[in-house]
Amino acid sequence: MTAAAGAADAGAPSEPGEGAAAAQFGSGIPDVVTDASGERLARAASIGAGTPVLAFDVGGTDIKSALFDASGAAVGLRRTPTPEAGPDMPARLVERIGELGDALRAQHPEIVPQAVGFVVPGIVDADAGVAVFSSNLGLRSAPLRMLAEQRFGLPVAFDHDVGTASWAEYMLGAARDYPNSVAIIIGTGIAGTILVDGVPYTGGGYAGEIGHSPIGEWPCPCGARGCLEAVASAGAIARRYEAATGVEVDGAKEVIARAADGDAVAGQIWNEALDALTLSIAQLTAVIAPEAVVIGGGLSRAGGALFDELRTRLAARLSFHRIPVLIPAQLSGNAGILGSALRARRVVA
Incomplete structure (x- = not known):
């Protein structure tokens, strides 16, 4: 399946940036x-x-x-x-x-x-x-x-x-069978949580800033360069397309739809987002070996355009590692x- 495949299924809410991504995806x-x-x-x-x-x-x-x-x-x-x-x-x-x-x-x-x-x-x-x-x-x-x-x-x-x-997803939702898991929330930005035996690892309040893990060289509003959310958040996907084309879009869902329709710029931006997310999940897999990765927020209802692509790319990137189950959040x-x-x-x- 191509990165654009399944884009017609895109939809949904988000947090962080919940209001903005909810407007994008419903x-x-x-x-x-x-x-x-x-x-x-x-x-x-x-x-x-x-x-x-x-x-x-x-x-x-x-x-x-x-x-x-x-x-x-x-x-x-x-x-x-x-x-x-x-x-x-x-x-x-x-x-x-x-x-x-x-x-x-x-x-x-x-x-x-x-x-x-x-x-x-x-x-x-x-x-x-x-x-x-x-x-x-x-x-x-x-x-x-x-x-x-x-x-x-x-x-x-x-x-x-x-x-x-x-933690609520573990207690009530998608992660209930996976006490050792990672949640990634993709909206206007990207945030996350690491669950160890069903308990969030907090790092004194500093853990889980997955969106600010270094992936590439893109400038981030936080002042650093290469942060994951600078290329793979719903907000970044829309901003990067608008900056490249001068065309205003209705959020990330429109960029994904344009990629599905053969728009080369949209396809490149969506592929770069997928590659960055894949690399981030692969790094987490190599270091902490989560049983599952729960993805919520604005992109979590993008269907096969997101989940099928991530599964395929993750399997290609990892070798002997235990590949985590990738599942959408349930509690919205x-x-x-x-x-x-x-x-x-x-x-x-």
């Missing part, structure tokens, strides 16, 4: 609810019976919030704008989720949460409860867990958004909120 989930503005949201799956909790998944653009009842169902799932970064951001952010939690509890007084789950992007020291650095949120050394515990008067589980989402954009709720339950278990 949610792919027909069962939806709406937020206060009438916007369609994918319905979160159940996390199973247990303690009622509040959960928040904070992104650079929006915050997902929900109250999970004793059956494990998400009640009042909604998405609201994230406060703009600026002075007193830690306090303003915690107050925003506090207000969302207050509203959920007022709307559903029969559900009494016993803990709070709270995840954010960036560099997170989960043990200390500190957001070490988050460019999207404008946070540095922010003691968010302490602030949230003061605001809610409840124990708070605080963690990294992608790490928590990947809900993985973060589900993982946040599961984390909250752990603090009162």
Whole structure:
């Protein structure tokens, strides 16, 4: 199969850059609810019976919030704008989720949460409860867990958004049979998580920056050169095509479709993205030998154009290594909120 084959199957959501990639690929989930503005949201799956909790998944653009009842169902799932970064951001952010939690509890007084789950992007020291650095949120050394515990008067589980989402895929989704696996989330950027015996390896908050592993010589917005996400993220694929042709495209999905239709420039850019992803997965395979690689985000529903090509190229590049199973993520954009709720339950278990 060529790199362009299967492109007609492309579709879907993303994180990091969830909003941007969702606009490119669509949610792919027909069962939806709406937020206060009438916007369609994918319905979160159940996390199973247990303690009622509040959960928040904070992104650079929006915050997902929900109250999970004793059956494990998400009640009042909604998405609201994230406060703009600026002075007193830690306090303003915690107050925003506090207000969302207050509203959920007022709307559903029969559900009494016993803990709070709270995840954010960036560099997170989960043990200390500190957001070490988050460019999207404008946070540095922010003691968010302490602030949230003061605001809610409840124990708070605080963690990294992608790490928590990947752990949710292990607990509830695509990685449930693979305790030793890697999750790669491909959206506007690329992030990842390494699971060892079902537990994310955090490296003190610095592990999993797969998108900034050196692959080639392309300049990256982070200031380095050769980062994987500079060539293989959904955002980079679209930007590189527009820069090469002067033609504005509707995200990475259009570039993949143009490659399928024989556009030589689109084909080259898509092939370079596939080669870079293959090299990155091959390196991970040689070093940590994951049983599976779960791919989520904007490119995860590109069908054979992504998965068949990666499988073929990976088999050709590796020799004696155990080739990991490549599988699409199952929880879509809900993985973060589900993982946040599961984390909250752990603090009162």
